[in-house]
Amino acid sequence: MTLRTGAGHPLPVTATPRDAADPIVEISYDLFTAMRNLRHVILPDSGRWYMNGLHPISAWRFHRELDSAVNDVLTPLYVFTGNNRQTAVALGLIGGPYETRCEIIEPVSNRALNVHVRQIGVRFSRRLPDHVAAADGSVTEHVFHHRPAAEPWLLTMRAFAQAQRDIHGLADRVTPSALEPIWCTWADWSSDDLTDELIRDNAARGVELGIRNYIIDDGWFGPGLDSDYGTELNIGDWTPDTTKIKDLAGLVRNIRALGGATLIWCAPHAVGPRAECFAERAPLLIRDGDGQPVLNPTQFYALCFRSPQARQVMTDLCVDLVRRWDFDGAKYDLFNWVPNVPCESMQHEHDTESMLWGLYLTLKSIDDATREIKPDYLVELKQNYGTPFFSQLGGMMRAGDAPYAPETNFLRTLHVQSYTPFALNDYQTFTEEDTVQDVAVTVIMMMAAGIPAYSVDLARLGPQRSGVLRRLHAWYKENQALLAAHRVPADPDNTVLAVRSSTEDIVFLVGAGGPVTVDKPTTILNGSYTEQFALHSRAPVTVETVDAHGNPSPSLVTEPGREWTVIPTTPGSTHLVRPC
Numbered sequence: 001m002t003l004r005t006g007a008g009h010p011l012p013v014t015a016t017p018r019d020a021a022d023p024i025v026e027i028s029y030d031l032f033t034a035m036r037n038l039r040h041v042i043l044p045d046s047g048r049w050y051m052n053g054l055h056p057i058s059a060w061r062f063h064r065e066l067d068s069a070v071n072d073v074l075t076p077l078y079v080f081t082g083n084n085r086q087t088a089v090a091l092g093l094i095g096g097p098y099e100t101r102c103e104i105i106e107p108v109s110n111r112a113l114n115v116h117v118r119q120i121g122v123r124f125s126r127r128l129p130d131h132v133a134a135a136d137g138s139v140t141e142h143v144f145h146h147r148p149a150a151e152p153w154l155l156t157m158r159a160f161a162q163a164q165r166d167i168h169g170l171a172d173r174v175t176p177s178a179l180e181p182i183w184c185t186w187a188d189w190s191s192d193d194l195t196d197e198l199i200r201d202n203a204a205r206g207v208e209l210g211i212r213n214y215i216i217d218d219g220w221f222g223p224g225l226d227s228d229y230g231t232e233l234n235i236g237d238w239t240p241d242t243t244k245i246k247d248l249a250g251l252v253r254n255i256r257a258l259g260g261a262t263l264i265w266c267a268p269h270a271v272g273p274r275a276e277c278f279a280e281r282a283p284l285l286i287r288d289g290d291g292q293p294v295l296n297p298t299q300f301y302a303l304c305f306r307s308p309q310a311r312q313v314m315t316d317l318c319v320d321l322v323r324r325w326d327f328d329g330a331k332y333d334l335f336n337w338v339p340n341v342p343c344e345s346m347q348h349e350h351d352t353e354s355m356l357w358g359l360y361l362t363l364k365s366i367d368d369a370t371r372e373i374k375p376d377y378l379v380e381l382k383q384n385y386g387t388p389f390f391s392q393l394g395g396m397m398r399a400g401d402a403p404y405a406p407e408t409n410f411l412r413t414l415h416v417q418s419y420t421p422f423a424l425n426d427y428q429t430f431t432e433e434d435t436v437q438d439v440a441v442t443v444i445m446m447m448a449a450g451i452p453a454y455s456v457d458l459a460r461l462g463p464q465r466s467g468v469l470r471r472l473h474a475w476y477k478e479n480q481a482l483l484a485a486h487r488v489p490a491d492p493d494n495t496v497l498a499v500r501s502s503t504e505d506i507v508f509l510v511g512a513g514g515p516v517t518v519d520k521p522t523t524i525l526n527g528s529y530t531e532q533f534a535l536h537s538r539a540p541v542t543v544e545t546v547d548a549h550g551n552p553s554p555s556l557v558t559e560p561g562r563e564w565t566v567i568p569t570t571p572g573s574t575h576l577v578r579p580c
């Protein structure tokens with residue numbers, strides 16, 4: 001075959017077979033860069049686990065091979081940060097969404113860590129589905145090799161996502177209600193315990209606290225993933241369990257009358273052994289070499305995304321949900337539990353070799369069909385089926401699943417925020433053990449990375465903690481237009497994150513916090529436990545502070561001629577900085 005590289009960055013690489021009838025089946029890219037002293041490695045990831053491999057020694061030892069597949073779509077990019085914490089070099093591959101193995105090939109870690117080669121090598125290997133080749137059999141993909149002067153890793157990932165968008169013509173859609181805070185039944189209740197009263201009561205309180213979107217999660221149709229393993233699942237029928245939800249249509253109407261909107265949870269591919277539709281769907285399930293349907297560890301089967309008939313069934317059932325119950329949106333979930341095995345079923349046709357490309361086709365078909373009925377249908381996707389290829393097929397991309405772990409949730413949401421500003425936090429929850437300041441810090445951390453989300457029994461929250469949500473959501477609502485923009489880190493550790501406009505800035509302090517430079521009216525939210533921060537301004541400013549409880553402090557005026565001022569703060573405080 002012929003191998004040709006073009007010019008520019010990212011670098012186009014074209015492989016052409018001698019004969020189009022003898023196509024290229026598999027292609028692998030080995031990329032090398034000089035070894036240097038490193039701080040962190042951001043591994044190819046969906047955003048769920050990258051924090052576990054941050055240290056170079058862990059990356060070499062424990063994360064050598066990572067697979068981008070139907071159950072976990074990875075960003076095919078390695079970012080290596082230098083001693084100065086900024087990106088030193090990034091190596092990635094830009095191509096369509098289909099199965100890819102990402103591998104560290106140097107330094108080798110076998111009996112010992114072989115660093116004497118003094119280079120870092122990574123490999124991206126892909127089996128090419130038919131649709132990727134041009135008429136002459138050629139395949140063009142792009143190598144991303146990036147050595148910025150000084151850039152936080154978040155911005156390197158954003159540059160990679162932008163290159164993916166430019167090359168593949170991708171664009172996120174803006175769904176008007178996507179930025180609204182979300183409430184969900186998932187974390188604070190067992191999926192056995194859902195009732196329409198519970199949802200209605202929480203919506204009534206939540207609307208008053210500034211929460212608009214309500215997700216009826218797993219379990220509304222029968223046993224869910226919280227149920228005992230011995231309980232056979234009937235997932236797949238998608239009709240309400242009337243012992244839990246007596247009147248689903250009435251519930252949707254009630255929530256709408258309160259000023260809220262309802263999103264329904266659905267795993268379109270899932271078919272439980274006890275589902276009434278099991279016999280009808282059986283020919284379309286993923287099957288192994290023995291012809292048996294593959295049961296995943298969560299105890300249900302999966303429709304095969306490689307089958308056009310199965311994709312039509314999934315599309316029809318999602319359309320049926322909109323038509324029957326008049327929902328305002330849907331949360332599509334559990335593709336991360338699709339068995340990552342080759343489907344060898346003889347009972348249905350395949351029109352693509354790639355299960356991952358099949359997932360893309362499924363979500364695109366569902367999206368096209370449901371938006372024909374409701375153009376602003378709000379769809380929640382999850383980072384396991386993320387990247388800019390998938391984010392354009394929904395209104396927001398959630399960083400699941402990190403309840404009771406605000407720091408993990410922040411890091412996961414930040415990863416999603418690298419490619420879409422419609423990054424939805426995982427549903428956070430609180431107990432009596434969390435102080436009012438803890439609640440305020442958690443909410444601000446969520447806003448620092450994306451859209452706030454909750455799964456907390458609002459009745460249990462009490463007036464003070466509810467007050468935090470009400471105040472911060474009122475501020476968030478007022479600034480929603482600004483918050484539709486990407487967060488920009490002011491430092492490589494993402495401890496100061498800004499949203500900037502020509503007239504007004506918003507700055508979030510998280511983690512250890514950091515200095516803030518202002519040159520226009522700015523709101524600073526303290527989502528950290530720091531008790532002071534350095535404020536830099538060329539002109540004198542006034543600073544008005546409101547603490548986590550909503551109590552204002554006397555306003556402070558900086559001294560003329562003095563550019564740096566130490567501002568006292570408390571966790572969860574908001575500071576309004578205005579020119580004098």
Ligand SMILES: [Zn+2]
Pocket residue numbers: 285286287304305306307343344345348350
């Ligand atoms: Zn199949």
